[in-house]
Structure formats: structure tokens, C-alpha cells
Amino acid sequence: MVNKSVLSVRNLSKVYKGVGHEVQALKDVSFELYEGELIAIMGTSGSGKSTLLNVLAALDEPDKGEIQLYGQKQTEMFTEPNATHYRRDKIGFIFQAFHLLKDLTVEENIALPLILKGEKKSYIDEKVDEMLQFVGLLGWRKQRPVQLSGGQQQRVAIGRALITAPPIVLADELTGNLDYNTSNEILQVLVKMKETLNQAIIVVTHDPHVAAFADRVLFFHDGQIVNEYDCSGNQAMDDILENFGKLLEFKV
Ligand SMILES: Nc1ncnc2c1ncn2[C@@H]1O[C@H](COP(=O)(O)OP(=O)(O)O)[C@@H](O)[C@H]1O
Numbered sequence: 001m002v003n004k005s006v007l008s009v010r011n012l013s014k015v016y017k018g019v020g021h022e023v024q025a026l027k028d029v030s031f032e033l034y035e036g037e038l039i040a041i042m043g044t045s046g047s048g049k050s051t052l053l054n055v056l057a058a059l060d061e062p063d064k065g066e067i068q069l070y071g072q073k074q075t076e077m078f079t080e081p082n083a084t085h086y087r088r089d090k091i092g093f094i095f096q097a098f099h100l101l102k103d104l105t106v107e108e109n110i111a112l113p114l115i116l117k118g119e120k121k122s123y124i125d126e127k128v129d130e131m132l133q134f135v136g137l138l139g140w141r142k143q144r145p146v147q148l149s150g151g152q153q154q155r156v157a158i159g160r161a162l163i164t165a166p167p168i169v170l171a172d173e174l175t176g177n178l179d180y181n182t183s184n185e186i187l188q189v190l191v192k193m194k195e196t197l198n199q200a201i202i203v204v205t206h207d208p209h210v211a212a213f214a215d216r217v218l219f220f221h222d223g224q225i226v227n228e229y230d231c232s233g234n235q236a237m238d239d240i241l242e243n244f245g246k247l248l249e250f251k252v
């Protein structure tokens with residue numbers, strides 16, 4: 001099977017300028033993301049992981065470099081209204097802090113992207129039912145976020161990010177606030193979704209158990225990709241974790 005490239009990231013660089021100092025958050029970052037692929041990004045705090053996701057979601061503009069979507073160079077993706085259209089049509093973004101709207105119910109939170117797209121009510125109802133089933137929250141549809149556990153809230157956030165079936169899903173520390181079992185459950189939802197929709201997913205994580213779910217892991221340090229590890233095939237979890245340990249050792 002030859003997988004299509006969804007994103008080609010070429011030599012991305014980004015500098016944040018402060019008063020009297022600057023931080024090079026990304027230095028010449030290049031990689032390919034394929035359809036049906038789950039990439040995990042690991043690395044020390046401040047190594048540029050969130051900056052990369054923000055750039056890929058057109059929330060932040062790089063200083064240099066190029067992004068291709070399905071082999072097409074995206075020259076104006078950071079200019080409005082292109083950035084908004086790109087985010088709405090191509091990207092599902094899942095944050096560590098859920099970012100749910102507290103006054104809306106579970107089903108209203110999940111429906112939001114379709115409402116904003118101006119879809120018909122009958123279509124929205126059908127999609128929301130499907131999604132509630134998918135993330136296991138059918139019995140919770142009328143609840144508000146505050147009535148839910150952390151894992152349930154993150155499942156609402158996943159439902160909302162994926163309701164439009166975006167081809168690219170970006171998740172920044174999506175299990176960062178969750179315990180081990182709940183993280184596992186969330187990852188199963190994401191992997192099941194990827195297998196159903198053949199999406200391309202990037203997950204930033206500090207948790208090696210989460211990264212071990214990925215097909216490929218990119219290790220970041222000081223704004224650069226310093227290592228890459230292929231987790232596909234039938235490797236035992238313990239072997240993968242041991243190899244991660246070695247790859248992470250260069251850090252102090
Ligand atoms: N909006 C910003 N303004 C200035 N500096 C920033 C901003 N966002 C991130 N940085 C800096 O860029 C570097 C990379 O940050 P970030 O991408 O958030 O790293 P990570 O997600 O890997 O922890 C850090 O040194 C951080 O302090």
C-alpha cells in the first residue's frame with residue numbers, strides 16, 4: 001500500500017522576538033505526514049512542539065519554510081480568510097485543557113463546528129448521534145462539561161475536533177491531564193477513528209506509553225528534530241520503551 005502524503009513540512013523556522021532577546025522555537029524542521037499515519041512528537045519543555053502544531057494549524061506563521069498539502073504548496077495559508085478556511089476544513093485540534101464551552105451541553109459542544117459551517121439541522125443531528133456513539137457518550141448528551149470526568153471531557157473535545165471528519169488531526173498533550181487508564185481509553189478512540197477515516201494525526205506527548213501507540217516518533221530538542229523512531233511492525237511495548245529511553249538520553 002502506498003500512502004498519500006498529506007503534509008510535507010519543509011525547513012520550517014520560527015523565531016520569537018522579545019525585548020532584548022529572541023528564541024528560535026523552530027529550526028529547519030522538515031518531515032512528511034502520510035494519510036492513515038499517527039506521528040507522536042516528544043521532547044523537552046520549550047523544544048518547539050507546540051509552536052510546530054500551531055504553525056501546522058495556521059494559528060501562528062513561520063518566518064521561513066514551506067508547507068505542502070497533498071503536494072500543493074500553500075503560499076497564502078496564513079492570510080485571512082484562508083487560515084480560517086484551512087482550519088475549518090482540514091484541521092481538528094485537540095488541546096490539553098479541553099477548551100469546552102461550559103454553558104453548552106455535550107451534544108451542543110460536539111455540534112459546534114457543524115453549526116459554524118451552517119450545516120442543516122437534520123444532518124447535524126445525524127452526525128452528532130454518530131459521534132456520541134463513537135466516543136461513548138450517548139448517555140451523557142444533555143450534561144454540561146462540569147458534570148463530567150476529565151476523560152469524558154476530553155472525549156467531548158475529541159468529538160468536537162473530529163465531527164467534520166478533518167483529514168488532519170493535531171493534538172497537544174491530549175492526555176496530559178488524565179490518568180493512565182483514561183489516557184489509554186482516549187488513545188483507543190483516536191486510533192479507532194484513524195482506522196475508520198484514514199486520517200493523518202500528530203500527537204505531542206511527554207508520555208512514552210502514548211508515543212508507543214504511534215507509527216513514528218519524532219524527537220525534538222531546541223527547535224529541531226534530533227531523532228526519529230519507527231514503532232510500526234510487531235515490536236513489544238517494552239522494547240519500544242527501552243529504545244525511547246536510549247533516544248532520550250542525550251538530554252540532561
Ligand atoms: N508566543 C510566544 N512568544 C515568545 N516566545 C514563545 C512563544 N511561544 C513559545 N515561545 C518560546 O518558544 C520556545 C518553544 O516553545 P513551545 O513551542 O511552547 O515548546 P514546547 O511545546 O515544546 O514546550 C520556548 O522557548 C518558548 O518560551
Ligand SMILES: [Mg+2]
Nearest residue numbers: 049050051172
Ligand atoms: Mg507545548
